[in-house]
Amino acid sequence: MNVFKKEMKANLKSLIIWCCAQVFIIFAGMMKYQGFADSEVDINALFDAFPKEIMVVFGIGSVDISRVAGYYSVFFLYFMLLAAVHAVMFGAVVVSKEERDHCADFVYTKPIRRFQVISPKLLAGVVNILLFNMVTFAASVFFIAQHNKGDGLIDKVSLTMLALFILQLFFLALGAMFGAILKNTKRATAVASGLVMGFFILSVVVDLYDKLAFLAILTPFKYFEGSTMMINDQLSFNSAAILLSVTLVFFGLTFVAFNRRDLST
Amino acid sequence: MNVIEINQLTKYYGKHRGIENVSFSVDRGEIFGFIGPNGAGKSTTIRALLSLIHPTSGSATIFGKDCIKYGSEIRRDIGYLPSEVFYYEHMKVREVLNYSASFYDNVDYRRIESLSEVMDLDLNKRIDDLSYGNKKKVGIVQGLLHEPRLIILDEPTGGLDPLMQQKFFDLIRAENQNGATVLFSSHILSEVQKLCGRVAIIKDGTIVRVENIRDMQKHNYKKFTLDYKGIIDVHHFNLEGITNLTVNENTLHFLFKGDINRIVERLQGQNLFNLLVEEPTLEEIFMHYYQKEDQP
Known part of the structure; x- marks a missing residue:
């Protein structure tokens, strides 16, 4: 409990900053929607004029973005990116920070086992990403309602947030695993954030080249589509099951690797 | 009864030698010196005793129990002062010490006050405002606050002025008189000489000899x-x-x-x-x- 409390306290400031950034993105994004809606221009026709490649990179595929649900679904790509970076960094740092700060000798010479340090740290991670998720949820519903005659689309947004949370868990576990396996925090955060970028680029490549569609299974960013959740009210069960299983494996590896680790001063 | 018993302990970092076949034992109630130059393997030995690192081969027991297997149980009764003291920088001294105490059962929190008073340590300062010597003091209080039965000190006096060193030695002697066993690692012999009864000498990762300090001084040379x-x-x-x-x-x-x-x-x-x-x-x-x- 003391480790959990300490981690919550240590990460409070950064969590607030992340949440503010997220709220601002949603706020600014939905403001733009208002701009579109007011201008009475046929947005879909306008965007059709753009090359497909550009639209794909910005996450605007084939959805009808003149409707608020469709417009909002485009955000999912940005949520995923932001949440993935937040979660993966949290995981990589939280596991290895004592060694980075040279105070591993402090915690790990206390009368507790290593998993008793790692578990509350990861729990703090889960709580942090959950709070981030809930702030995203609240901000989304609030700003959608502003532009949708008071209807915040709670059901659709909830489904989207559930998918987001599964992705966050996955990235937290991925980061933690690198934190436990790699030599130091610097290397862990570098590899983890590099991997997030790699996943993202792969997801764009898959969208651009239909022939490479089979590679979609390799990037978690292609497991959930914003439009299926926001428009068709569907969450892929298979995607959720695969991601959660891999997450469990990563968490397991984190514990095993950390237990075997020679802690540096 | 031996409080520490080290048996052919070996640690390699890849191909790099840490320690090789280190064996010695420390009796209950003694202040045992562990001396050698920097890089000889003192810290490696101590870190293996605390299961911060896993030995390549050999074994060590503390209070008769295997160090790795029963690590968490054993550490209840160990107070450890690392050679390089670093703590959570943004915390206050009092917070660090309370955090440390929170890992032990039945800690007498008044001891934090009394130990800090002896060592002249300001509890309200932030860790990152402290000098090296003052951080060392935090380490000393942190290592002793739960009244450990075994005190492991790794180069404890660096950064302490002579007056503080004296107070620190008095503190260790008092703990020893109250029944604590002490393993005192150092590369400064005069301090080992002041405090210890027996001493193990380590050089290039192997124990050169274990000797009674008095024999070493008086009867040999x-x-x-x-x-x-x-x-x-x-x-x-x-x-x-x-x-x-x-x-x-x-x-x-x-x-x-x-x-x-x-x-x-x-x-x-x-x-x-x-x-x-x-x-x-x-x-x-x-x-x-x-x-x-x-x-x-």
Whole structure:
């Protein structure tokens, strides 16, 4: 409990900053929607004029973005990116920070086992990403309602947030695993954030080249589509099951690797 | 009963040697010195005892229990002061100490106050505002606050001024008198000399010898200083048992171990200005252990 409390306290400031950034993105994004809606221009026709490649990179595929649900679904790509970076960094740092700060000798010479340090740290991670998720949820519903005659689309947004949370868990576990396996925090955060970028680029490549569609299974960013959740009210069960299983494996590896680790001063 | 028992403990970092076949034991209630130059393997041994690192082979027990297997249980009764003290920088001293205490059952929180008072440590300062010596003090209080039965000190006095060192030694002696066993690692011999009964000497990852400090000083070596009136004939002292022989203008220094009469014989007919026979300091004995084998 003391480790959990300490981690919550240590990460409070950064969590607030992340949440503010997220709220601002949603706020600014939905403001733009208002701009579109007011201008009475046929947005879909306008965007059709753009090359497909550009639209794909910005996450605007084939959805009808003149409707608020469709417009909002485009955000999912940005949520995923932001949440993935937040979660993966949290995981990589939280596991290895004592060694980075040279105070591993402090915690790990206390009368507790290593998993008793790692578990509350990861729990703090889960709580942090959950709070981030809930702030995203609240901000989304609030700003959608502003532009949708008071209807915040709670059901659709909830489904989207559930998918987001599964992705966050996955990235937290991925980061933690690198934190436990790699030599130091610097290397862990570098590899983890590099991997997030790699996943993202792969997801764009898959969208651009239909022939490479089979590679979609390799990037978690292609497991959930914003439009299926926001428009068709569907969450892929298979995607959720695969991601959660891999997450469990990563968490397991984190514990095993950390237990075997020679802690540096 | 042995509080610490180390048996053929070996640690390799990849191909790099940490320690090799280290064996020694520490009796209950003693203050045991562990000396060697930097990089000899003192910290590696201690970190293996605390299961911060996993030994390549060999084993160690504390309170009769395996260090790795029962690590968390054993550590309840260990107070440890690391050689390099670093703490959560943004925390206050009091917060760090309370956090430390929160890992133990039945801690008397008044001890934080009393220990800090003895060590003259300000509890309300932030860790990152502290000097190295003051951080060391935090380490000392942190290591002793739960009244451990075994105290492991890794180079504890760095950064402490002489007055604080004295207070610290008094504190350790008091803990020892109350029944705590102490493992004291250092590369400064005079402090080991002040505090310890027995000492293990480590060099290049292996234990050179375990000795009683008193035996080491009194029964083994004599330090000779000879002031000559004339020219020094160094070959005259080409004798078994003589080490660390140095010539400095008209003065000859050496350590001798063995039958003192051999030296007296050699002194016959020498044209001396002065002669001094002393107990060598531990440093001087120590240098002898440290001399590389490849030296003539």
